[in-house]
Amino acid sequence: MNNTFNINRFGLLLKRQWLDFGKIYLISLLVVAGVLIGFYSYYIPSIERRTDNFDYDGNLDLRFRYGIFLILGFLFTSTVASGYFSILRQKSRAILELMTPASVTEKLLSGILYTALVSLTGYLIIFYIVDLGFVKYLNSNIDAFRIANPKVPEAQSITYQMFSDKNYREYLEYFFAIPFLITSIFLLGSVYFNKFHYIKTAISVMIFSGIAIYVIYKAGGILTKNMVNISHRSAHNDRDLAFLMILLVTSALTLIFWTIAYIRLKEKEV
Amino acid sequence: MNYTLVYYLTNTVGMIKINNLNFGYSKQKPLFKNMSMQLSNGHIYGLLGKNGAGKSSLLKNLAGLVYAQSGTLEVMGFNPTKRQPALLEQICFIPEEFYLPSVKIDAYVKANAPFYKNFNHGYLFELLKEFDIPANNKLIDMSYGQKKKFIIAFGLATEAKLVIMDEPTNGLDIPSKAQFRKIMASALTDDRCIIISTHQVRDLDNLIDTVIMLDENDVALKASVEEITNKLTFKKVKELDESIIYAEASLSGYNAVMPNYHNEDSKLDMELLFNAILAEKIKFKPLFN
Amino acid sequence: MEFRDNKAIYLQIADYVCEHILLGKWKADEKVPSVRELAVEMEVNPNTVMRTYELLQNKNIINNKRGIGFFVDENATEHVKTYRKIQFIDDELPVVFRNIYLLNIGFDELEAKYKTFVKENFNA
Numbered sequence: 001m002n003n004t005f006n007i008n009r010f011g012l013l014l015k016r017q018w019l020d021f022g023k024i025y026l027i028s029l030l031v032v033a034g035v036l037i038g039f040y041s042y043y044i045p046s047i048e049r050r051t052d053n054f055d056y057d058g059n060l061d062l063r064f065r066y067g068i069f070l071i072l073g074f075l076f077t078s079t080v081a082s083g084y085f086s087i088l089r090q091k092s093r094a095i096l097e098l099m100t101p102a103s104v105t106e107k108l109l110s111g112i113l114y115t116a117l118v119s120l121t122g123y124l125i126i127f128y129i130v131d132l133g134f135v136k137y138l139n140s141n142i143d144a145f146r147i148a149n150p151k152v153p154e155a156q157s158i159t160y161q162m163f164s165d166k167n168y169r170e171y172l173e174y175f176f177a178i179p180f181l182i183t184s185i186f187l188l189g190s191v192y193f194n195k196f197h198y199i200k201t202a203i204s205v206m207i208f209s210g211i212a213i214y215v216i217y218k219a220g221g222i223l224t225k226n227m228v229n230i231s232h233r234s235a236h237n238d239r240d241l242a243f244l245m246i247l248l249v250t251s252a253l254t255l256i257f258w259t260i261a262y263i264r265l266k267e268k269e270v
Numbered sequence: 271m272n273y274t275l276v277y278y279l280t281n282t283v284g285m286i287k288i289n290n291l292n293f294g295y296s297k298q299k300p301l302f303k304n305m306s307m308q309l310s311n312g313h314i315y316g317l318l319g320k321n322g323a324g325k326s327s328l329l330k331n332l333a334g335l336v337y338a339q340s341g342t343l344e345v346m347g348f349n350p351t352k353r354q355p356a357l358l359e360q361i362c363f364i365p366e367e368f369y370l371p372s373v374k375i376d377a378y379v380k381a382n383a384p385f386y387k388n389f390n391h392g393y394l395f396e397l398l399k400e401f402d403i404p405a406n407n408k409l410i411d412m413s414y415g416q417k418k419k420f421i422i423a424f425g426l427a428t429e430a431k432l433v434i435m436d437e438p439t440n441g442l443d444i445p446s447k448a449q450f451r452k453i454m455a456s457a458l459t460d461d462r463c464i465i466i467s468t469h470q471v472r473d474l475d476n477l478i479d480t481v482i483m484l485d486e487n488d489v490a491l492k493a494s495v496e497e498i499t500n501k502l503t504f505k506k507v508k509e510l511d512e513s514i515i516y517a518e519a520s521l522s523g524y525n526a527v528m529p530n531y532h533n534e535d536s537k538l539d540m541e542l543l544f545n546a547i548l549a550e551k552i553k554f555k556p557l558f559n
Numbered sequence: 560m561e562f563r564d565n566k567a568i569y570l571q572i573a574d575y576v577c578e579h580i581l582l583g584k585w586k587a588d589e590k591v592p593s594v595r596e597l598a599v600e601m602e603v604n605p606n607t608v609m610r611t612y613e614l615l616q617n618k619n620i621i622n623n624k625r626g627i628g629f630f631v632d633e634n635a636t637e638h639v640k641t642y643r644k645i646q647f648i649d650d651e652l653p654v655v656f657r658n659i660y661l662l663n664i665g666f667d668e669l670e671a672k673y674k675t676f677v678k679e680n681f682n683a
Binding site for chain 3: 312448455456476477495496499504505506535536537538
C-alpha cells in the first residue's frame with residue numbers, strides 16, 4: 001500500500017476527522033447564521049424603524065451586507081482553520097492523531113480540505129441562504145417602500161449581483177486566493193503555536209505584513225530615488241498587472257504556508 | 271504488503287533494533303546516551319526504571335512520537351519517525367494519559383477500525399465482554415478505568431504486531447487487573463512483541479518474560495527471567511554472608527539476592543532485583559555482560 | 560492460582576499439573592490444556608507455561624502430539640511419582656533432616672508419628 005497517498009485511506013481519514021471537526025464546525029455555522037440574521041434584522045431597510053431606506057441611486061439600501069460578508073467570513077474561516085490542528089496541543093489527543101495510520105500528507109490534505117474548502121463553502125451557502133431570505137422578504141413588502149419612493153427596483157441577492165454585474169465581477173477572480181491565504185495562515189498557526197495560537201497568529205501576521213509593507217515602501221523609495229515618473233497613458237495595463245500580481249503572490253503564499261504546515265506536522269513531537 | 275514487513279512478521283528476528291541512540295529533551299540533560307538494544311517478537315518485555323529514567327520516552331521513541339538526536343532506531347524495518355501508515359497500523363500504543371472523543375463505542379470503532387486491515391471485530395467484542403464494558407456505552411460517560419480497558423481492547427483488536435503499553439494497570443481496579451493479565455497472556459503470539467512499562471511490578475511480574483531496566487541514561491539490564499534465575503537466586507535467609515549481593519530486611523530475616531552457585535530454581539523477585547540493581551549496579555555488570 | 564514466594568513459577572505450574580494427574584482430574588491419554596489456555600488461567604506468560612510443558616515432556620509426564628497438542632502420558636502417574644520423589648528428596652528432605660538432627664528426634668518416635676499420620680489421613 002502506498003505510504004504517501006491512498007484514496008481509500010484518505011476517505012477513511014476524512015470520515016474519522018469529521019467526528020471531531022464536524023460537531024464544532026456545524027455549531028459554528030449555526031452561530032454564524034444567528035449572527036447574520038441578527039445583523040440583517042437590524043440593518044435591513046424597514047418602514048417602521050428607519051427613515052433612510054434608500055442609497056444614492058435610489059435602490060433599497062443593502063450596502064451593510066458587503067462589510068458583514070467580509071468581516072464575518074474572515075472571522076469564521078480563520079477561527080475554523082485555527083481550531084483544526086489545535087487538538088495537537090493536548091498531548092493525549094496528539095498521540096491519538098499522530099498514531100492514526102494515515103500519512104502526514106493525508107492528514108494535512110484533510111486539514112486543508114476541511115479548513116479551506118468545507119468551511120468556505122459552508123459559509124458561502126449560509127450567507128447565500130440568509131441573504132436570499134431577507135431579499136425575498138423585502139421584495140414581498142416592496143409596495144410599502146414604493147409609497148416613499150415609487151420607482152424603487154426590487155432588491156437583488158448579493159450572489160445575483162456578483163454574477164450579473166460586470167462591475168462586481170471584473171476583478172473578483174484576482175482575489176480568488178485570499179480566503180485560502182487566510183485559512184492557510186491560521187491552519188499553520190494552529191500547528192505552529194502551542195498556546196493562544198489564534199492571537200499569536202494574528203499578531204505574527206500583523207508584524208510580518210508591517211515589515212513587508214515597510215520594506216516594499218523603503219525599497220520602492222530607494223529604487224526610484226532620483227528618478228522621474230513618466231506616464232505613457234498605460235495606467236490601465238499597470239493596474240491589470242498589479243491585480244495579477246496580487247493573485248500570484250497570494251496563491252504562492254498560500255502554497256508556502258501549507259508547505260510549512262506540512263513540515264511542522266511532520267516534525268511534531270509529543 | 272511491504273516486503274520487509276512480511277519478512278518481519280514471519281520470522282523471529284530483531285523486531286526492534288536500537289543502535290547508539292542519543293535522546294534528550296534538552297542538550298544539557300540527555301536521557302539516553304548511546305543506547306543499543308534489540309527486541310524480538312514472541313516476548314512480553316517489562317520496562318522498569320525509576321521515575322524520570324526515560325521509560326515513557328523510550329516507548330515514544332519506538333512509536334515515532336519523538337525524535338532522537340542521533341543513532342538509529344528500526345521497528346519492523348521501518349524508521350518510526352517517518353510515521354508511515356504501513357508501520358502505524360502495526361503499532362498499538364497505549365499511553366498513560368489518553369483521550370477519547372465524546373462518541374459512542376460503535377461510532378468510534380466504525381471511524382477508526384477500517385485503518386487497520388487485520389482488525390478483528392469478533393475479538394474486540396470478546397475483549398469488551400471480558401472487561402465488562404457494555405458495547406453501546408458513550409465513551410465520555412465511562413470511568414477512567416473503563417476507558418483504559420476500552421483503548422486496550424481496541425488496540426489489541428487491531429492485531430498490531432507491536433504492542434506498547436505505558437503503565438497499563440494504572441487506574442484499573444483489582445478484578446480488572448486480573449482480567450488484564452488474562453488478556454495479555456492470551457494476546458502474546460509468536461509474531462507479536464509486547465512492551466509494558468510499569469512501576470507496579472507486582473501487578474505484572476508473572477506476565478513479563480524479559481526484564482529491561484533503564485538507569486543512568488542506558489539499559490542497566492536486559493535479560494530473560496530464565497537467564498536471571500539461572501545466574502541469581504532469590505531467597506529468604508536468616509543471616510547475611512559474603513555471597514549475598516543485596517538484601518532487604520523482612521519479618522523473618524532477609525530477602526536476599528545472591529549468585530546461583532547451586533543451580534537453584536528460585537522465583538524471580540522483580541522488586542528486589544530492581545532495588546538490587548539500583549544499589550549495586552557494578553556487582554551485576556559482570557553477571558550480565 | 561496463588562503463587563508462593565520461593566519457588567520458580569514454571570515449577571509451581573508443573574506441580575499444579577502433576578497434582579491434577581495424581582488426583583485423576585486429568586487422565587492418561589487425555590489432552591491437557593493448551594499452553595495459551597493454561598497461561599490465561601494462571602495469568603502468566605505463555606513462555607513460562609511452555610517451559611513447564613518442556614520440563615514435563617522430559618519427565619515423560621506429558622507428550623506432544625504434533626499439531627494436536629499435549630497429552631497425558633499413559634504412565635504419567637508413575638512418572639509424576641518418580642519426579643516428585645526426586646524433588647522431595649532433593650529439596651524438602653534436607654530441611655526435615657536438619658530439624659530432626661537439631662531437635663534430636665529419634666527414629667522410633669518418627670516411625671510412630673508417621674504411622675498415625677497415614678492412618679488418620681489416608682485410612683490405610
